[in-house]
Structures are given as C-alpha cells and as structure tokens.
Amino acid sequence: MNASDSENILSVLNNHHDYFKTSSKASGTNSDLNILSDIDSVKTLNNVLGGPRERYGRVRNEFAIVDRNQQVIFDEDWSTIHSTKNPLGRIRTIIEGELRKKLAENGMAMVHGSAVNYEGNTYLFPAWRHTGKTNVMLTLMQNGADYLGDDRVFISEGGEIYAFPTNIHLFSYNYNSFDDIRKKNSVSKSRVKLKMWIGSITSKYSNKVSKGIDIFNNVMIGEEDWVDPLSLFPDSYLVEKDSVDEVIMLQSSENTDVPSKTPIESGELIRALTGINHVEWNSYLQEVGLAHDILFPNRASKEKELELLKEKEENIFSNFSKKAKIRKLLIKPEEYWGEEFKKDIVSEIEY
Known part of the structure; x- marks a missing residue:
C-alpha cells in the first residue's frame, strides 16, 4: 500500500x-x-x-x-x-476491507480484540467496542506482559496470531483506571473526572440538548490520546507472531463486582467473532458495496466480494477455534475499574 x-x-x-x-x-x-x-x-x-x-x-x-x-x-x-x-x-475500514480479502486468501483473518503474552502464554481478548479489551491489555502489561495488539490482530486457521501493533486510543475512562499512565501523559485528573461525570448524565437522555452537551464534553473537556503502549511500559516487548494458548472473550456487566471466567463452546466464539466483525466493519462495508453495485451494476459486485470474505472468515474462525482453550470473562464496564478489580483480573486470568 x-x-x-x-x-x-x-x-x-x-x-x-x-x-x-x-x-x-x-x-x-x-x-x-x-x-x-x-x-x-x-x-x-x-x-x-x-x-x-x-x-x-x-x-x-x-x-x-x-x-x-x-x-x-x-x-x-x-x-x-x-x-x-x-x-x-471511515477510510481505514475501506482500506482494511481490501487487506482482509488478501488475508482470507491465505487462511488469515482480522479480529477486533487485544492480545498479549503473559507468563509464557499468549492470550487473545476479542470484544465488542467499549467492553474492556484495552483495560485488560494495560492491566497485564502493568504486570509484565508483552504486546501483540490492542484493537486488531491477525489470526490464522492454524491457531497462530500475528501482531497488529497500532497506537492505542486512550479515553478518559482508561485514564481513570490507570492513574500512573494519566500522570505520565500529563493528563488532568479533574478533567477526567468532570468528563466522566457529564457523560454519566447525558447517557441517560437522547434529546438534542443532551447530544449537544455530549459533543461539547467530548471535544472540549474529554482527554483522549493516541499512545504507543510500548512507550508506557519500556520493559515490555513486541511479540510479532505466536501460537494462541487461550481465547478469552470479554463481556461486561454492571452487576459484576468480581471478574469470572467460564468455558464456552466453539460455536459461541465463532458467532461472537462474526458478530463483532459485522458491527465494527462489515455493516459499513455492506452499505458501501450496495451503493457501488447500484451505481455500477455492470461492474464486479462489491457486495458479493464482501459475502465471500465473510464466508471465508467464518471458516477461518471455525478452524481457529479448535486450536486453543476458549473462555468467556465477565467484567465491569471500563468506567468502574479500580486497583482491586485489576488485581482480580490478573488472578482470574492466571487461574
């Protein structure tokens, strides 16, 4: 490219x-x-x-x-x-859509999730957006884990994982959970608290006034940064390729005080990975493909290309799911993490 x-x-x-x-x-x-x-x-x-x-x-x-x-x-x-x-x-989604087609031809797929190597084991944490994948990754890196990716990684049908080490997008709720990172990036604690307090109020309403306040809150008050995670943890290393030992699908619950990990069947993981890809990327690519095909009916169908990609990725997910342990981890929403909960996360993953 x-x-x-x-x-x-x-x-x-x-x-x-x-x-x-x-x-x-x-x-x-x-x-x-x-x-x-x-x-x-x-x-x-x-x-x-x-x-x-x-x-x-x-x-x-x-x-x-x-x-x-x-x-x-x-x-x-x-x-x-x-x-x-x-x-x-959304140009990134379009570019990566073309990349995903090339990957699928070689038995590889892109997954929305974070990944680390911790205590000799490589973990993949697929998740819907704003579920906790960044907080889990940062928690483990605080405890000595090495880094593969925060938002996207590549997997193969043979059970391998490949690094996609982007800069990570830190939001106010991430800084609220990691005070040492907040201090290192010179982020105001009062602004983080104010942004989260305003957000907790506007999230309860859907009128134009609350939407306007939310936009102001995000643009003028909220603290957000793109950061290289290896700069936050200089003793950690980038792992470019490894075999996945355990896949831990993340889900959040407002009623969870202690994280809990339970086994799941491969079918649940396949449905989750497919669904996450749809929400994150495929729904937009489908709209783009439909518009293209309507405007250019005599050209190669972009919608059909996407359907073929989805079919290939589902087969890759199916083969991949047979290669590692599969668990589901129920955790608090990222806004409510504290030091004790982070210690519980580490203990539950080690268990």
Whole structure:
C-alpha cells in the first residue's frame, strides 16, 4: 500500500499502520493499493444516493463517497483511491476491507480484540467496542506482559496470531483506571473526572440538548490520546507472531463486582467473532458495496466480494477455534475499574 505525502492522510495511516511501513523502492515490490491525496475540493456527484451528510455517487465514471468536506474517489478496479487532504473518517475500514480479502486468501483473518503474552502464554481478548479489551491489555502489561495488539490482530486457521501493533486510543475512562499512565501523559485528573461525570448524565437522555452537551464534553473537556503502549511500559516487548494458548472473550456487566471466567463452546466464539466483525466493519462495508453495485451494476459486485470474505472468515474462525482453550470473562464496564478489580483480573486470568 502506498500513500501520497499529505500530512493529514498520512497521520491517519501512521496512527494505525506505521508498523507495516516499507519502502516499495527498496523492496522492489508493487503496491496493491495506492492512496493519493490529490482532490483539492469536493467534486460534484451524479446519480446521488443518500445525503445530506454522507452520500454516494458518480464522478465521471468512478465511484465516490462524500462526507461533508471529505471525499474519496475509486478507480474502476479499486487499485487507487483518490482523497481530499482531510480524509474520509471511515477510510481505514475501506482500506482494511481490501487487506482482509488478501488475508482470507491465505487462511488469515482480522479480529477486533487485544492480545498479549503473559507468563509464557499468549492470550487473545476479542470484544465488542467499549467492553474492556484495552483495560485488560494495560492491566497485564502493568504486570509484565508483552504486546501483540490492542484493537486488531491477525489470526490464522492454524491457531497462530500475528501482531497488529497500532497506537492505542486512550479515553478518559482508561485514564481513570490507570492513574500512573494519566500522570505520565500529563493528563488532568479533574478533567477526567468532570468528563466522566457529564457523560454519566447525558447517557441517560437522547434529546438534542443532551447530544449537544455530549459533543461539547467530548471535544472540549474529554482527554483522549493516541499512545504507543510500548512507550508506557519500556520493559515490555513486541511479540510479532505466536501460537494462541487461550481465547478469552470479554463481556461486561454492571452487576459484576468480581471478574469470572467460564468455558464456552466453539460455536459461541465463532458467532461472537462474526458478530463483532459485522458491527465494527462489515455493516459499513455492506452499505458501501450496495451503493457501488447500484451505481455500477455492470461492474464486479462489491457486495458479493464482501459475502465471500465473510464466508471465508467464518471458516477461518471455525478452524481457529479448535486450536486453543476458549473462555468467556465477565467484567465491569471500563468506567468502574479500580486497583482491586485489576488485581482480580490478573488472578482470574492466571487461574
């Protein structure tokens, strides 16, 4: 994958994919996907679907997506993506969708989860968003674990796991649970507490006033950072590849005071991994694919490509689930973690 020299689009890619950066000139390889930041202003769409904020359409004879002042335009074979300097918010999902197709051809799949090597065992923690995968990973790294990934990792049908070491996105609730990390990043404790207090109130309502306050809270008060976890724990190392010893699916409960780990069947894990992928990535890719196929009915169907990818990944999940222990860990929501609960997490995983 090659990207043009736009600072904005490169910052997006570097936050998530810097680990995979290579020099195509040095390696002598050709890129499967080129991203060019060469759109100076949003182009007018024809045959528009959707709107007013996010919409799909045709620019000349090419498929395009617009989200306010952001636009991407795809060449016919999707080998090149043209972008405004300020890239589309979901461009990462589209790029990784193309990557996932290549991986699936080689018996590999991307999983939404964190992963560490702790006390000689490699653990994968798949989870829905905002369930606790980052807090679990940070807790174990505080106790000497080595790092594979926080938000995404690659797995193979043979039971291997491959690092996807992105910078991690730390929110106020993460800082609230890890005071030493908050201090290291010079984050205000009072702002963290204020942000979480306002969020606890606005989450109970769905009117326009509460939504406006929530936006202000997130933008003006909330503390968020993209951080390299290895900079937080200099004694930890990056593990590039290993065999998975245990898969621990995370679920949260407001009624849980002590974490509890129970065995689950492989079918439950397969359904969970498939469902998480749908929520995180596939639902958006399906919308993009449908829009493309409606606007370009005589071209290769993007919806069919996605259905084939989902089928391949489900088969990979099925084979993978036979290679490791499978458990489910019930934990508190991340907002309510304290030092004792973190100690309980470590004890439950070690058990």
